[in-house]
Amino acid sequence: MDWTTERIIALAPDAASAKSGQVLATTRKWLLLGCHERAAWGLCQGSGREPYQTQIDLTEPAFRCTCPSRKFPCKHALGLFLLLASQPHAFTEKLPPTQVGEWLESRAKRAHQRLEKHTRAEQQSDSVADRGAQAKRAAAREVRVAAGLQELELWLRDLIRSGLAAVQTQPPAFWERAAARLVDAQAPGVARMVRELSGISSSGDGWQARLLERMSRIQLVIEGFNRFGELPIGTQADIRTIIGWTQNQDDLLSTEGFRDRWLVLGQRIEEEDRLRVQRTWLLGEAANRPAMLLHFAAGNQPLDAGVVAGTMIDAELVFFPGAYPLRVLIKQRYASPVQLDQMSGYTSIREASSAYVGALAHNPWIEEFPIALRDVIPVRRGGDWFARDSEASLLPLAPRSAHLWTLLALSGGREIELFGEWNGQHLWPLSAIAEGRFVQFL
Amino acid sequence: MSLWSEIVKTAVIGSERQAFTAPRTADSLSSLIARLDEGDRDRSLLAAAAAAALYERAGRLPMKDTQASPEACVCDDLPPCSARAVEHLRLMIGGGYQELLPEWLTRVRAAGQRVREEVLPALLELGRARSDLSDAILPVLGHRGKWLAAQNSDWDAIFGFEDGSVWERGSLEQRRAFLTLLRRRDPARARQLLLGVWEQESPKNRADFLAILAHGLSPDDELFLESALDDKWTIVRRAAAELLSSLPESAFVERMSERAKRLISFQNNARGRFEIEILLPEERDEGMMRDGIVKVPPHSQIGEKAWWLQQILSAVPPSFWLQSAQRTVNDLLKIAKKSEWSQVLLNGWCRAAISFGDVEWIECLLEVSSNYMPAEDLFAALPPDRQEAMVGRLLRKDSTWSSFNQLYWFFKSCRHQWSEHFSSEVVRGLSKHHEKYVLKNDIVLRNIITMIVCHLHPLIIPEAISGLNKVTRQITKRAPMLDHFLDMIQFRNEMLKEIEK
Numbered sequence: 001m002d003w004t005t006e007r008i009i010a011l012a013p014d015a016a017s018a019k020s021g022q023v024l025a026t027t028r029k030w031l032l033l034g035c036h037e038r039a040a041w042g043l044c045q046g047s048g049r050e051p052y053q054t055q056i057d058l059t060e061p062a063f064r065c066t067c068p069s070r071k072f073p074c075k076h077a078l079g080l081f082l083l084l085a086s087q088p089h090a091f092t093e094k095l096p097p098t099q100v101g102e103w104l105e106s107r108a109k110r111a112h113q114r115l116e117k118h119t120r121a122e123q124q125s126d127s128v129a130d131r132g133a134q135a136k137r138a139a140a141r142e143v144r145v146a147a148g149l150q151e152l153e154l155w156l157r158d159l160i161r162s163g164l165a166a167v168q169t170q171p172p173a174f175w176e177r178a179a180a181r182l183v184d185a186q187a188p189g190v191a192r193m194v195r196e197l198s199g200i201s202s203s204g205d206g207w208q209a210r211l212l213e214r215m216s217r218i219q220l221v222i223e224g225f226n227r228f229g230e231l232p233i234g235t236q237a238d239i240r241t242i243i244g245w246t247q248n249q250d251d252l253l254s255t256e257g258f259r260d261r262w263l264v265l266g267q268r269i270e271e272e273d274r275l276r277v278q279r280t281w282l283l284g285e286a287a288n289r290p291a292m293l294l295h296f297a298a299g300n301q302p303l304d305a306g307v308v309a310g311t312m313i314d315a316e317l318v319f320f321p322g323a324y325p326l327r328v329l330i331k332q333r334y335a336s337p338v339q340l341d342q343m344s345g346y347t348s349i350r351e352a353s354s355a356y357v358g359a360l361a362h363n364p365w366i367e368e369f370p371i372a373l374r375d376v377i378p379v380r381r382g383g384d385w386f387a388r389d390s391e392a393s394l395l396p397l398a399p400r401s402a403h404l405w406t407l408l409a410l411s412g413g414r415e416i417e418l419f420g421e422w423n424g425q426h427l428w429p430l431s432a433i434a435e436g437r438f439v440q441f442l
Numbered sequence: 443m444s445l446w447s448e449i450v451k452t453a454v455i456g457s458e459r460q461a462f463t464a465p466r467t468a469d470s471l472s473s474l475i476a477r478l479d480e481g482d483r484d485r486s487l488l489a490a491a492a493a494a495a496l497y498e499r500a501g502r503l504p505m506k507d508t509q510a511s512p513e514a515c516v517c518d519d520l521p522p523c524s525a526r527a528v529e530h531l532r533l534m535i536g537g538g539y540q541e542l543l544p545e546w547l548t549r550v551r552a553a554g555q556r557v558r559e560e561v562l563p564a565l566l567e568l569g570r571a572r573s574d575l576s577d578a579i580l581p582v583l584g585h586r587g588k589w590l591a592a593q594n595s596d597w598d599a600i601f602g603f604e605d606g607s608v609w610e611r612g613s614l615e616q617r618r619a620f621l622t623l624l625r626r627r628d629p630a631r632a633r634q635l636l637l638g639v640w641e642q643e644s645p646k647n648r649a650d651f652l653a654i655l656a657h658g659l660s661p662d663d664e665l666f667l668e669s670a671l672d673d674k675w676t677i678v679r680r681a682a683a684e685l686l687s688s689l690p691e692s693a694f695v696e697r698m699s700e701r702a703k704r705l706i707s708f709q710n711n712a713r714g715r716f717e718i719e720i721l722l723p724e725e726r727d728e729g730m731m732r733d734g735i736v737k738v739p740p741h742s743q744i745g746e747k748a749w750w751l752q753q754i755l756s757a758v759p760p761s762f763w764l765q766s767a768q769r770t771v772n773d774l775l776k777i778a779k780k781s782e783w784s785q786v787l788l789n790g791w792c793r794a795a796i797s798f799g800d801v802e803w804i805e806c807l808l809e810v811s812s813n814y815m816p817a818e819d820l821f822a823a824l825p826p827d828r829q830e831a832m833v834g835r836l837l838r839k840d841s842t843w844s845s846f847n848q849l850y851w852f853f854k855s856c857r858h859q860w861s862e863h864f865s866s867e868v869v870r871g872l873s874k875h876h877e878k879y880v881l882k883n884d885i886v887l888r889n890i891i892t893m894i895v896c897h898l899h900p901l902i903i904p905e906a907i908s909g910l911n912k913v914t915r916q917i918t919k920r921a922p923m924l925d926h927f928l929d930m931i932q933f934r935n936e937m938l939k940e941i942e943k
Contacts, residue, residue, distance in 0.1 A: 005526045019538050022529065026932045028911070086526060086936075157484035163456025209450045216492035223489065349504045357500045364496050379512055380593065388511070393504035405563035409590050412559070413514030424499045439560050 003058075008081045010440055011061075011305050013071050017078060024079025027090050034093025035084060041093075041100045042080045054080045055100050057107060059336050060306040064103055072302025111332075114253070141186050145243060146225070148185020152178070152194070153222050156215060164208050168201045189244035192273070193218050220364060234323030238363050247320055249329055257318040257331040260284035262291065263340050265372055265419040266430030266440065267309045278303045281370045281419070281430070282317070282328070283344060290370045291317055291328040309431055310438040311337035324362035326370075340438055343417045345372030349393040356422060368421040368428075371395075375415040378407040387418055387427065398426035403441040410434040445471060446494045453491065457483040462490060471497050515589035520556040522584075527940045528558045530933075535564050539933050541896050543568075547578035549941045556584030566590065566597040573619055576600050577626055609635060614647065621654050629658035633666055645675035652681040659685055664692050671732050683734025687757035688797040697733060698757035705751060708767040716769065718777050720787075722747035723754070733757075748786045755790025760803040763791075771806040779810065792816060796823040808832070821855045829856050830864040837867060843875040846886045853893040865902040868894055869909055872927075876913045879923040891923055895930045903935050 012018035024044065027033070031043040031051050041055040046067060054065040054076040063077040073081075084091060096104070155178055159167060167174075175198035182191035193214070200211045224231060224239045231239070241247070262282040269278045280293040295304040307313065307330075314334040319325035346352040352371045359366055376387040378397070385404045386394035397404060397420075410416055410432055417433040431440045445465065452462040461483055464475040474493055478486040523531075527550070534543045550557065557565055566587065569576040580601055583591065591597035599608045599616040600623070608620045625632035636651050643651065652670060655663060663685070670682035671694075686694035705721045723730070726737055730750065739749035763774055778787040788807070795803035796819055804820050805828065811817040821829065833852045836842045842849065860868070872879075872894065879887065898906060907928065914924055 005529050009529055015536065019533060019536065022533055023538075023929060023933070026929075026936065028907075028928060028932055153485075156488060160453055160487055161456055161458045161484050163459065164454045166456070208454050209446075212450055212453045212491050213495045216488060216495050219488040220492045223492070353502075353504060360496065360500050377511065379507065379509075381507070381509065386505075386507070388507050392507045392511075394507050395504060405590070405594070406560050408593065409559040409562040409586065412586050412589060413512045424502075434559065 003061075003081065003085050005082060005085055006439075007308060007310060008078065008085055010310075010442060011073055011081070011308065012078055013073070013302065017071050017073075017075050020075035021078025021082055024075055025082035025086065027083065027087065029079065030083070030090075032093060033080075033083070033091045034096065035088070035091040036094060036096065039096060039100060039104055040080060040084045040091060041096060042076075042083075042091075044076045044079070046076070052076050053097075053099060055103060056081055056084075057104060060333070061308075062107065062306060070301075073305060144185050145187050148182050148187050149190070149222050149225055149243075151181060151185075152190065152218070156219060156222075159215065164201075164211055167211070170201070172198055174198075187243045189242045190218065190221060191244075193221070193242075217365065232323060234321065234325075234362065237321035238323055238365060241320070241322065242365050252318050252320065252329055253331055255318055257316040258284065258287065258289070259314075259316040259334075260286050260289075262313050262315055262317065263344065264307055264309050264311050264313060264337075265340075265343060265370065266421075267442075268421060268428065268430055269303065274298065276303060279368065279421075280304075280307050280309070281421075282307075282313075283370070283372065285312070285344065288344060290326060291319065292326045292370070293330070294327055308337065309440045310340050312340045313337045322363060324359045324366065326366075341433070341436060343372040343374065343419055343433055345374040345417055345419065347374060347389075348391055349373065349376075349387070349389045349395045350391065352395070352422070356424075368423055370419070371422045371427060372417065372419040374417045376418050377413065377415055378404070378411050378418075380408070390415075395422075396426050398428040401429055401441070403429055406439075406441065407432060410439060444498075445475075446498050449487065449491050449494050452487060457487045462487045464490065516585050519584045519586055520554060522558045523550050523553075523555045523582075524940055524943065525558070527555075527937070528561050530937045530940060531557065531561055532564070535561075535568055539930055541892050542930075542934055542937060544575065544578055545896065545934075546937060546941070547575065547582055549938060551578070551581040553941050555941070556582050556587065559586055562587050562590050566594070566601065569600055570596055573600070573622070576619070577623060580623075614650075618650065618654065621651060622657065625654055625657045629655075629660065630662065633663060637666060645673070645678055648673065648675070649677040649681040652678065652685065655685060656688075659688060661689060661691060664689055664694075668693065671734065676734070676736065679732065679734040680736060681734075683757070687794075690759050690798055694733060695757060695759065697729065698754050699759075699762055701730070701754050702758045702762070703766065705754070706763075708769070716773065716777060718774075718781055718787075720751075720781065720783050723750045726750060744786065748783060751783070752786045752790045755787065756793035756797070758790075758794055759798045760791055760794050760800045761798075771803055775806055775810050792820060796820060799823060799825075801825065801828055805832075818851070818855065826856070826858040827861070829858075830861060834864055834867055837871050840875070843871060843878060846884070846890060849890050850886050850893075853890055853897070856897065858897070860897045860899055862899045862901055865897075865899040866905060868898070869902060869906045872906075873909045873913055876910075876917075876921075876924065879921065884923075887923055888926060891927045892930065895927060895934060898931070900938055903931060903938075906931055907935065 009018050009021070012021060029044055031045055033042045034040070038059060039055060039057050041053070043051040044054055045051045050066075052065055052067040054063075054067075054074075056063055056077060061081070063073040065074045065076045067074055067076055069075065175194060179191040179195040182188070182194060197211060197214055200207050200214065203210065221239060221242055224235065225243065228236060228239065262284055265281045265283055267278060267280045269276055271277075276297045278295040278297070280295070282291040282293065283289070284291065293304075293307060297303045316331040316334075317328040318331050320327040320329075346355065352373060356369050356371070359369055373387060373389065373395070376389050376395070379386050379388045379394070381394070384399065385397040387397060388394055397407075407416070407418070407429055411434060418427075418429060419431045420427040420429040429441055431438060433439070449462065452460050461480070463480065464478070465472050466476065471493060475490045478489050480486055527546075531546060534540045534546065562583070565579060565583070569579040583601065588601060591601035599612055600619055608616050612620065621632055621636065624635065633655065636655070640648065648670075652667075655667075667682045667686050671679050671686075673679050673682070683694065686692050687698070689695060701723070705723060707719045709717055709719065711717045724747075726735060735750055735753050737746065739746060744752070760771075764771065767774060775788075778784055778791070781787060791803065792807055794800075795807055796816075801824060804824055808817060808820050811820065821832075824832070833856060836852070879891075910924060910928055914921065914928070
């Protein structure tokens with residue numbers, strides 16, 4: 001895969017790192033530079049006495065550096081990568097030093113082990129005693145969640161009985177208390193839904209409808225939970241996920257996945273409860289099936305940088321269970337990523353809408369739905385932005401996006417391919433292909 | 443009213459006060475809701491809301507665009523700069539090495555390239571915030587950038603020129619920006635445009651707009667400026683006079699010279715000594731008033747009449763005095779300094795030397811420059827080669843390198859791209875005096891280094907890099923200023939290479 005400067009800069013965890021990385025992308029800063037087809041390495045003279053050993057596994061890519069920075073990839077790794085892209089001839093060493101060889105080997109070994117472990121897990125189950133204890137814990141949680149949701153239902157009924165007009169005077173603690181009770185009841189997902197209600201009553205015109213809409217979504221979880229047994233298996237899984245049960249990822253990885261060439265269409269990072277949440281959207285080339293990788297990072301922790309927007313990866317992915325499965329894990333990757341040149345998007349907004357409705361019919365709690373559109377023109381009508389398709393249909397674009405003018409610039413009034421997250425109201429643009437060139441919006 | 447808004451209305455009032463009854467219609471949503479247990483008011487309202495909200499969300503049909511497709515930008519455009527060049531630009535827009543922005547823009551233009559689409563909004567914003575760069579930005583926008591600017595009134599005010607609507611309807615600030623840019627691109631059109639609105643503008647605007655004509659001033663402007671001298675308002679006349687006093691062939695300068703001739707004369711006294719005789723103007727007659735001579739001096743160190751004389755002197759080409767006295771510049775300066783009106787003479791001559799760009803006078807004045815003379819302005823009025831010659835002489839003295847303020851001043855004034863010879867001289871000086879830069883982390887020093895990096899001739903860059911790399915190897919201490927120099931010049935080197943590739 002051809003690593004362009006733009007792509008590499010896009011890997012930077014923040015603007016400051018991007019800048020420092022560029023400053024380091026000069027041969028002057030490096031005492032030694034080397035590369036072969038799988039990796040690149042270098043020695044960078046930093047402020048410490050010993051130079052930092054920086055290395056990149058080009059297959060994913062993955063990074064390692066001996067510097068103390070907690071950013072990931074660190075500026076040295078970015079600098080090295082940028083330098084590789086701009087001046088490959090400067091990488092004169094061809095034989096990797098021991099620590100690079102060892103690192104690559106251990107990475108390969110670990111990937112292999114992971115795979116083995118899953119195959120083994122398929123064959124042998126856990127011990128009986130273990131399973132007994134687990135079952136007991138699980139049963140206790142079921143009871144707690146049920147009690148928590150029952151209490152929540154009373155609370156919701158109270159709200160609706162006395163009328164929404166009354167909630168405007170409630171202090172933030174009112175919502176926070178209700179959310180905290182759900183955390184205690186081990187239903188963190190619902191707790192988050194309740195916390196999200198708190199700002200709505202002061203969000204301006206039409207807040208009543210928005211508040212009721214979000215409340216009714218919670219009511220739907222409660223109703224679903226109360227009738228859990230009657231529901232299809234997929235919906236049961238959705239309800240468990242939304243309440244906050246987690247899926248054992250090792251178990252999941254031991255099931256069979258889908259191998260395809262996955263188009264990595266875009267990535268969005270949001271702050272949520274002091275966590276950074278990264279959604280990476282994929283689309284299977286052959287199966288035309290969307291998928292999403294979810295990563296979390298707290299504080300300065302790095303987010304996963306292994307799947308890069310604008311590339312195509314040949315990989316086997318495992319879907320989390322659900323009525324409309326979207327979330328995936330990577331079970332195995334087969335080859336180095338290649339550059340993406342088209343999005344296989346919907347041909348009209350009508351088509352995209354009906355796909356969205358189809359998804360909602362399976363899972364009414366879907367918050368973000370991936371939409372790739374081909375042949376749309378960004379237009380401005382009044383102060384609002386839309387994507388306009390060949391049937392003159394308009395899809396509203398998120399007014400808070402910082403990239404609306406960029407979209408217009410890229411299109412020049414002509415058709416582009418556009419990808420983004422649809423939340424039922426607005427499309428949040430994440431990438432576009434204009435004149436054959438992929439551009440990601442960060 | 444839709445079912446959903448019915449439900450919202452009930453929810454706002456509260457199910458306690460109002461029961462919600464599902465309409466008895468035959469559509470599937472109503473019949474679904476009708477199946478709810480109406481006895482349980484709260485729950486049935488919440489459940490009805492859940493169904494109706496989802497129905498609303500799923501059933502929303504895309505809007506149809508009633509307007510025509512927007513007009514697309516022409517396809518044929520300049521070739522785009524490279525992706526790496528875009529990253530350089532982004533870094534600078536973000537504040538890194540931003541002193542090199544003007545050069546990036548000029549070079550991309552010279553290479554016949556344009557910026558890539560994705561960075562256009564950031565660049566147009568930059569042009570709005572930094573009017574000093576907007577001229578350099580325009581040519582690298584390409585058709586695409588101009589097309590984009592036309593869709594945003596803020597950008598259009600700066601970059602959109604096709605219809606001139608900004609000039610007619612824009613704010614004062616926008617109109618000034620517009621006129622400034624137009625003047626640089628098409629001086630005659632700018633003048634005509636101003637002439638077209640002249641009568642309607644306020645005196646303050648007239649004076650403001652006149653000052654803008656200083657860019658690209660030529661004898662073609664004389665007629666208009668001369669007519670502006672008939673304005674009722676002093677500020678307008680003053681602005682016109684200011685411009686006219688830089689046009690050596692103008693009738694205005696002729697009149698001023700006539701006045702000066704009557705007031706100042708040279709002769710040899712009884713003992714054969716060369717002398718200057720100065721008469722102050724007795725009154726500010728109508729002609730002087732028309733020519734923008736201001737009555738009240740700007741400060742109390744100079745009297746009214748002396749101030750009138752100084753204004754007259756400022757508008758007389760200095761070469762005039764060489765002819766009338768038949769002496770050298772230095773002779774004239776020598777006697778001027780002894781005169782009781784020395785301050786008036788030197789200030790007037792300084793202003794005149796600057797506005798008429800008289801190199802000989804400027805250099806002599808710089809030699810004798812003292813506190814009350816605008817040395818900085820004098821130096822800035824010198825042509826680049828003379829600036830370099832003068833600074834070059836000083837740089838050969840070791841003491842110059844110890845006085846950072848002086849260095850700062852020189853480099854700040856030499857704003858052109860330095861010649862190869864001068865650049866190489868500066869680099870040698872920097873290497874030789876590197877001891878003074880080690881360990882220091884001083885803001886003035888940093889600015890000096892930044893200015894050197896910005897102005898060095900590109901052909902000298904390799905020499906500068908190798909020369910100062912050698913210095914880094916010689917010293918064991920950390921040298922932040924040397925690092926700054928090398929980092930920045932390396933960046934400039936790569937930036938230029940990327941454009942010229």
